[in-house]
Amino acid sequence: MQSSCDHSCNPNSKDKEMEVIGIEGTAWNLSVALFSDEEGVVCEVESPYVPERGGIHPREAAQHHAAEIKRVVGEVLRASEEISGVAFSQGPGMGPCLRVVATAARALSLLLRKPLVGVNHCVAHIEIGMWNCGVYDPVVLYVSGANSQVLVYHFGRYRVLGETLDIGIGNALDKLARSMNLQHPGGPKIEKLAADGGNYIPLPYVVKGMDFSFSGLTTAAEDALRRYSAEDVAFSFQETAFAMLTEVSERAMAHLKKEDLLLVGGVGANKRLQEMLRTMCEDRGARFHVPEKRFLKDNGAMIAYLGLLMLKCGAITEIENSAVKPNFRPDEVEVRWRI
Ligand code: AMP
Ligand code: MG
Numbered sequence: 039m040q041s042s043c044d045h046s047c048n049p050n051s052k053d054k055e056m057e058v059i060g061i062e063g064t065a066w067n068l069s070v071a072l073f074s075d076e077e078g079v080v081c082e083v084e085s086p087y088v089p090e091r092g093g094i095h096p097r098e099a100a101q102h103h104a105a106e107i108k109r110v111v112g113e114v115l116r117a118s119e120e121i122s123g124v125a126f127s128q129g130p131g132m133g134p135c136l137r138v139v140a141t142a143a144r145a146l147s148l149l150l151r152k153p154l155v156g157v158n159h160c161v162a163h164i165e166i167g168m169w170n171c172g173v174y175d176p177v178v179l180y181v182s183g184a185n186s187q188v189l190v191y192h193f194g195r196y197r198v199l200g201e202t203l204d205i206g207i208g209n210a211l212d213k214l215a216r217s218m219n220l221q222h223p224g225g226p227k228i229e230k231l232a233a234d235g236g237n238y239i240p241l242p243y244v245v246k247g248m249d250f251s252f253s254g255l256t257t258a259a260e261d262a263l264r265r266y267s268a269e270d271v272a273f274s275f276q277e278t279a280f281a282m283l284t285e286v287s288e289r290a291m292a293h294l295k296k297e298d299l300l301l302v303g304g305v306g307a308n309k310r311l312q313e314m315l316r317t318m319c320e321d322r323g324a325r326f327h328v329p330e331k332r333f334l335k336d337n338g339a340m341i342a343y344l345g346l347l348m349l350k351c352g353a354i355t356e357i358e359n360s361a362v363k364p365n366f367r368p369d370e371v372e373v374r375w376r377i
Pocket of ligand 1: 065181182183184207208209211212223224225226229303304305306307308309334335336
């Protein structure tokens with residue numbers, strides 16, 4: 039269990055206005071945090087699930103979260119002063135994992151007699167990125183394990199301008215890494231291998247309008263492993279996939295005349311992806327923003343932060359409406375806090 043509470047918690051502070059506890063556990067990372075409007079992230083404790091082999095198994099990840107959640111929430115609660123609300127990741131994510139988180143959040147809300155706030159995980163990634171980078175109206179490239187989307191805020195919602203037609207870029211990287219017998223998560227390992235590659239192997243570049251696809255690319259890259267080095271395959275995969283993401287992000291910026299691009303989600307930690315996006319932005323005289331690494335991956339702070347924004351505008355989730363939403367899309371959320 040990793041904790042950032044020891045030094046940053048200030049349980050004796052008397053002048054906090056509102057403080058929300060946020061519980062994230064849609065997939066690999068069980069992460070619980072406190073966010074206050076005075077101090078920002080007061081405290082965050084996480085317990086990542088690392089599969090022994092293969093990818094994330096939903097039942098095993100849920101069992102990990104169930105075994106850890108009492109301890110993780112307990113540690114965060116000890117650092118709290120007065121909680122105003124209980125936020126949780128309502129979706130999208132793995133059903134069994136979401137149910138563990140939702141059950142804990144409902145129990146906590148009833149116990150503390152504080153409102154429950156069901157949060158969309160994708161919107162939370164966007165909001166914490168904007169908060170951390172101090173940018174207000176960017177085109178957003180959200181790239182994580184299961185999700186890959188280009189979004190922009192327009193008339194009360196984050197609109198999805200483009201997205202993957204099959205698997206997320208993170209899942210594609212993880213799958214390619216598994217074919218190389220590398221342990222999950224594969225993204226950082228592919229990045230490392232790619233740095234030692236340099237021969238570009240042509241791979242399927244699939245952009246259809248504003249959407250992209252990574253499934254055929256992954257299969258072709260797996261196939262290429264029989265003929266080329268892992269380093270060159272990793273390099274070529276990154277160059278191809280990241281060029282696709284850069285192309286769609288640029289088209290969104292050009293059409294909407296936006297001058298800011300915000301990168302969020304776990305794959306956003308990739309330096310080559312950042313470099314490509316930064317170059318594209320510089321070439322068009324736009325600004326590129328990427329939050330701190332701890333806010334890129336799945337984290338409880340983003341759930342607590344969006345929970346706070348929603349609570350302040352009365353977007354409370356009644357227990358009877360708190361069922362998990364494994365396919366919860368960001369454009370389903372009415373963004374009342376921006377209006
Ligand atoms: P998230 O669900 O937002 O926490 O993102 C998890 C995904 O990010 C996994 O698929 C990881 O393999 C991927 N990831 C993490 N770090 C990197 C990196 N440096 N390069 C590429 N992918 C990464
Ligand atoms: Mg995520």
